[in-house]
Amino acid sequence: YPYFAQEAYKTPREATGKIVCANCHLAKKGIELELPQSVKPDSVFEAVVKVPYDHTKQQVAADGSKTGLNIGAVLVLPEGFKIAPEERLSEELKEKTKDIYYQPYSDDQENIVLVGPISGDEYSEIVFPVLSPDPATDKNIHFLKYSVYAGGNRGRGQVYPTGEKSNNNEYTSSVSGLVTQISPIAPNEDEGIYGGYEISIQTTDGSIAVEKVPAGAELVVEPGSEVRAGAPLTTNPNVGGFGQQDGEIVLQDPRRIQGLLAFFAAVIVTQILLVLKKKQVEKVQAVEMNF
Numbered sequence: 001y002p003y004f005a006q007e008a009y010k011t012p013r014e015a016t017g018k019i020v021c022a023n024c025h026l027a028k029k030g031i032e033l034e035l036p037q038s039v040k041p042d043s044v045f046e047a048v049v050k051v052p053y054d055h056t057k058q059q060v061a062a063d064g065s066k067t068g069l070n071i072g073a074v075l076v077l078p079e080g081f082k083i084a085p086e087e088r089l090s091e092e093l094k095e096k097t098k099d100i101y102y103q104p105y106s107d108d109q110e111n112i113v114l115v116g117p118i119s120g121d122e123y124s125e126i127v128f129p130v131l132s133p134d135p136a137t138d139k140n141i142h143f144l145k146y147s148v149y150a151g152g153n154r155g156r157g158q159v160y161p162t163g164e165k166s167n168n169n170e171y172t173s174s175v176s177g178l179v180t181q182i183s184p185i186a187p188n189e190d191e192g193i194y195g196g197y198e199i200s201i202q203t204t205d206g207s208i209a210v211e212k213v214p215a216g217a218e219l220v221v222e223p224g225s226e227v228r229a230g231a232p233l234t235t236n237p238n239v240g241g242f243g244q245q246d247g248e249i250v251l252q253d254p255r256r257i258q259g260l261l262a263f264f265a266a267v268i269v270t271q272i273l274l275v276l277k278k279k280q281v282e283k284v285q286a287v288e289m290n291f
């Protein structure tokens, strides 16, 4: 969950550029980040994180049952940019962002925004309504090109903050040997045990190793199967994954655009004047030729 990242990391983007969600969401699946090329100061624009996946697939829930996927995202905006207040949103943007809760990463990092988990079937993309800063009122902000970083995830992670593996993993054997017995584990919901199996494996030296597999994934071994160390005991139930993408945005001074337009107008007028002057010179030349 985005909340796990907030608890464990001061900022969600490591020095290498990796976004920390990837530390627990081990599978990689692409996302898309859509941004306007440039924005004016003190204006509202949309940053869109698209999290595509196959909606016909289901994942395993913590209790081993099958369920749909949820999605979440983190958006690292340039310093000074933040989520726009409700009263600045257009009706269209209000509709697109209805029921989504945008959480700043921390009190002093309003430019880093978390969303999720939200239902992946209801939302296939997350629209962030962003308010740009104004260099006229904030002296730390300049008209420049800035980087934006986004991370998006669908589906449950593989590791809990405690370091424990979730049941959304392929389980493998730690020893080589012969599967002698598979017995179901009795569910005890108060302790968070939802079933699963204990697989007894007899190794070549005669000792018995017991591998525990939680409820969720399907077994790929049966009594009598030979297994090697590292070989899978279950299928891999994970259908989700995390991805990240970088983007760029220009904080544009409207006076630059006005200046550019004025320059273009001046060029056009000059061109016309030059042509008129040429016509005039031609007329004089034509008159002189008659003498």
Ligand code: HEM
Pocket: 001, 002, 003, 004, 005, 008, 012, 020, 021, 022, 023, 024, 025, 061, 062, 068, 069, 070, 071, 072, 073, 074, 114, 116, 117, 118, 151, 152, 153, 154, 155, 156, 157, 158, 159, 160, 161, 166
């Ligand atoms: C679940 C997103 C960081 C471990 C989820 C879910 C989302 C999500 C959307 C729900 C998936 C579903 O129900 O289908 C994110 C994002 C992160 C992030 C965007 C970064 C900002 C982390 C971190 C960890 C982690 C750092 C580990 C410390 C997990 C686990 C689950 C999960 C174990 C499954 C929980 C359960 O159902 O028991 N995450 N996550 N996530 N996340 Fe993350």
